[in-house]
Amino acid sequence: MVVGGGTAGLITAAGAAGLGASVALVEKNLMGGDCLNVGCVPSKALIRAARAAAEMRDAAVFGIEPVNVQVDFGRVMERMRRLRAELSAKDSARRFRDELGVDVFIGEARFNRRRHGRG
16 A cells, blocks of 8 residues: 555555555545646746746857847746646556556545454
């Protein structure tokens, strides 16, 4: 049983399934976790766009005529969403189920403690 479909949970589930274990993965929100959906991937895409704009604006230090950079934030966000969508296919419940043989459950995981021998 793997709780959480973030980076660590996905790697654990894939590795265990690859070794022949019967694996169930429970994710309460979105496969890929924070890194794919709101953290690493989106922020790196935005940082890369900002860096490109800064390099064009500051091109004179490289002997290149700088340009007046106009950032289209909507297009920056489109690129970020496209990159996230491309990566999400590898983290999808369908791939884990169909290609890796992992039983994927979307919902909140809970462990119930059973008391044996107690009244």
